[in-house]
Amino acid sequence: MKGGTAEELYDFMSREIAWRRKELDDIRGLISANSSIESKRRVLLRSGITMLYAHWEGFVKNTGKAYINFVGKRRFKYNELSVNFLALSLRQKISFVNADSIASLIDLVTFFEGGMNDRISSLSKEEVNTKYNLNSTVLKNIILSLGLEPDDFISKGNLIDVKLLDKRNAIAHGRDILIDEEEYVELLDNVLALMNGFRNQIDNAVTQEKYKRQ
Structure with missing residues (x-):
């Protein structure tokens, strides 16, 4: 995405959630259509968990990076x-500081004394690091990095960590676990709601210019 305007960011996030919702709805339909065939139903439910986690992580990563890109382009x-x-x-500046080098420390202090009026060159999109294991702790760090409100997500910590991530990890590591269909459908609806909530918070942050010092 170009990410130069708020409209481009809104459009990107809308497309991101639309295709993911469509794919997850298709999986839901396949599970329902095969509910009477136990072997197929079992495979689809296990696949559904792994796909649900993949879309959850991918959505947070891609939309978070898009928001950072949008702010960075404002210079x-x-x-x-x-x-x-x-x-x-x-953090990018501090990461280059050598604590054993007085010259490096002087450069940092000089920046703090006079460089705050300089324009940023960029913001690293690598700050949205899911660590391939998007648990509630990693999610909170990402949310705080973006200046969003973590409470709505942290209250769902058990859902994210146990019902979604633990099951996904068990399946990905080859464990033979069974997934209950009703529990899966409830989890799917909850994760889609979390994705919508994440997008809405970024929408509001852009509209209210929360990325700027108030």
Whole structure:
């Protein structure tokens, strides 16, 4: 995505959730259509869990990176950024500091004294790192990095960590676990709601310009 305008970001996120919802709805339909054939139903439910997690992680990663890209393209001054984006931009600078080098430390102090009026060159999209294991702790870190509100997601920590991630990991590692159809459908609806909530928070952050220092 170009990500130069709010409209481009909104469109990107809408497309991201639309194709994922379509694929997950198709899997739901296949499970329902084969509910009387135990062998097929079992395989589809196990596949459904792995696909559901893949779409959850992929959506958070792609939309989070798109939001960072959008903010980075604004080329704000450091002192114009919200605290979370300032922290991300400074982490890149601090990571290059050699604590054993006084010259390196002087450069950092000099920046803090006079460089806050400089414009950022970019924001690293690598800040949205799911670590291929998007549990509630990793998710909270991503949400705080983006300046979003974590409460709605952290309250679903058991759903994310146990009902989704633990089951996905068990299946991915070859364990023979059974998935209950009603539980899967409920989990699917909850994860789709979380994806919508994540998108809506970014929508609101862009509309209200929460990426800027208030």
